[in-house]
Amino acid sequence: xxxxxxxxxxxxxxxxxxxxxxxxxxxxxxxxxxxxxxxxxxxxxxxxxxxxxxxxxxxxxxxxxxxxxxxxxxxxxxxxxxxxxxxxxxxxxxxxxxxxxxxxxxxxxxxxxxxxxxxxxxxxxxxxxxxxxxxxxxxxxxxxxxxxxxxxxxxxxxxxxxxxxxxxxxxxxxxxxxxxxxxxxxxxxxxxxxxxxxxxxxxxxxxxxxxxxxxxxxxxxxxxxxxxxxxxxxxxxxxxxxxxxxxxxxxxxxxxxxxxxxxxxxxxxxxxxxxxxxxxxxxxxxxxxxxxxxxxxxxxxxxxxxxxxxxxxxxxxxxxxxxxxxxxxxxxxxxxxxxxxxxxxxxxxxxxxxxxxxxxxxxxxxxxxxxxxxxxxxxxxxxxxxxxxxxxxxxxxx
Numbered sequence: 015x016x017x018x019x020x021x022x023x024x025x026x027x028x029x030x031x032x033x034x035x036x037x038x039x040x041x042x043x044x045x046x047x048x049x050x051x052x053x054x055x056x057x058x059x060x061x062x063x064x065x066x067x068x069x070x071x072x073x074x075x076x077x078x079x080x081x082x083x084x085x086x087x088x089x090x091x092x093x094x095x096x097x098x099x100x101x102x103x104x105x106x107x108x109x110x111x112x113x114x115x116x117x118x119x120x121x122x123x124x125x126x127x128x129x130x131x132x133x134x135x136x137x138x139x140x141x142x143x144x145x146x147x148x149x150x151x152x153x154x155x156x157x158x159x160x161x162x163x164x165x166x167x168x169x170x171x172x173x174x175x176x177x178x179x180x181x182x183x184x185x186x187x188x189x190x191x192x193x194x195x196x197x198x199x200x201x202x203x204x205x206x207x208x209x210x211x212x213x214x215x216x217x218x219x220x221x222x223x224x225x226x227x228x229x230x231x232x233x234x235x236x237x238x239x240x241x242x243x244x245x246x247x248x249x250x251x252x253x254x255x256x257x258x259x260x261x262x263x264x265x266x267x268x269x270x271x272x273x274x275x276x277x278x279x280x281x282x283x284x285x286x287x288x289x290x291x292x293x294x295x296x297x298x299x300x301x302x303x304x305x306x307x308x309x310x311x312x313x314x315x316x317x318x319x320x321x322x323x324x325x326x327x328x329x330x331x332x333x334x335x336x337x338x339x340x341x342x343x344x345x346x347x348x349x350x351x352x353x354x355x356x357x358x359x360x361x362x363x364x365x366x367x368x369x370x371x372x373x374x375x376x377x378x379x380x381x382x383x384x385x386x387x388x389x390x391x392x393x394x395x396x397x398x399x400x401x402x403x404x405x406x407x408x409x410x411x412x
Contacts (some may be wrong), residue, residue, distance in 0.1 A: 044258045047073035047089075048246050051080025051239040052220070052265025052288065053356030054134075057364045058345040059263050059370025060086050060101040067098055069379050071261065075187035077202075077245035079238040081265075083190035083218035084172075090188040090205075091176035100175045105364050106138035107171060112360040123349055124277075127363065131354035136361055137163070140171040142225070161226030163218055170214040181210050190218040191238030191245045195227050200241040202248050243288045250338065252302055257337045263371075264289065264344045265356075278354035288356075300340060300396040307395020309333040338396045343374060 024203035047066070049059050059082060065239035066072060078086035085101065092100045112130050137143040143378070149159035181188055184203055189204040192214075203214040215226035217235035238245070246262055270291035273279035310333035313326060320326055347355070348370065 032129050044075060044256050045071050045073045045184045046077065046249055046258055046260045046375075047086070047246060047323070048260055048262040049076065049078035049082025049085055050244045050247055050264040050266065050288075051066070051078075051082050051237065052243075052345075053081055054359045054363065054368060055265040055345055055356055056074070056081030056085055057105050057133040058265060058369035058371035060105055060387050062263050062343065062367035063089060063101065064098045065375045065379065066261075073186070075189070075249070077189040077249050078218070079191040079243055079245050080219045082207045082222065082263075083215050083238070084149065084247075086188055086190060087172065087176050087181065088212075090186040091178060091181045093180070103138075104171065104175055106139055106369065107360075109361040109364040111133070111137075111139040112350070124352065127352055127358050127360070128354065128356075130360035130363065131352070131358040133212045134142075137144075143167055144318070159220065159226065161220070162224050163290050165220070165225055168216060169212050169220075172215055176215075178211060181205055189245060189248060190214055191242070191248065192217040192220070192228075192235040193238055193240045195236050198241070200248075201235065202240060202245070219390045225364075234377050239288060246340075251299075252330040255336070259339045259341065262340065264342065267344045267346055277352055281351040281355065284353050284356070285351070294352075297398075300338070300398055303338055303396040306333055307337070310395075325349075336395075340398045343378075344399050345370065 047063070049056075054260075056410070063085070075088075075092055078084070088100050088104055089097050094291040101111050104224050112133060142165050145162065145164050152158045183206050187204070187206055188210060189202050190210075191200060191202050193199070194201050203210060203217075208214075213230050218232060218238050220228045220235065221237035221239065222224065227236050229235075243263065243266070244264065246260070249260055266285045266287075266289040268286065270282050270285055273282045309329055313321075313329055313333055316326060345367070348366075352358070
């Protein structure tokens, strides 16, 4: 599939003997980067992209939700040589108010993270600020606040760091997920289907009760993570014209250990809730893709006189001749997770997550034996790979 490839673990229950490396080259594939929501944890995604930007896996399509949408827009809205610089500037800006001294010992780390998350409740530079108290006590008939914070600073930051004209010229496909407040349905804003503006990115990250809905063309939208915290289904639902490698970078792990206290219980609850049942969703979506691939194989073997039969023509609409490799990478913190991790924006933590993302994907890229296909895999139409955390100093978990 690629010249250099990260190491992965097949998610199927039965391991298969290694076969020869895939022969597809990057220029024969569409590289899709799928970014989950997760607030401050999104610095991990930025680190992943930094390493991808110098590899063979630069994405031509980026789909994101919430902070994943912001990272996606920063990438799609800048020329390749400026993307990492803009990502760094964003994360530097939003962490600039949290310049606490980094803890010297691990025993101080929990207190450090707790304090910095409390400070973020008063506002975040370049992101959001507290609303005046009278916004919440206006009498009936007057506009009232539907969110605790004003996100006007985020709009300015997006305009400072993102070229929306470039996004709408479509050199890179960009898709960001939100939720229609009135219908409760998931909605995707895609630069192949509509003009993308700052409000579309802000809508994707308008998580209540912190942030008010963002109104676009008269319709109010909330954070896409309310319905699904990953845009994977949107990517796989759309027909493709070439084989795809989908790199899914998640910020919440569906799997974890038994909590030992109230803090770890709350953190575990949040991880389960916002992981959006990642593996279950991946399994269902990939089964559907395999079915579509099978339909294509069946139709191709039908006699020529049947190819134009109405029933066969209908089947062709649901066929998918191309193959998908779904590669999953999940952030796992090196230290004890806290329930406030997604709004803990200290500079120390942002840099730690960035380095973790860069190290994880760099290890994968540098180890070319990560991926293989057997003969049976080639007929499936979809292959799922789970990139394990490569750091040997951490516990090795699924």
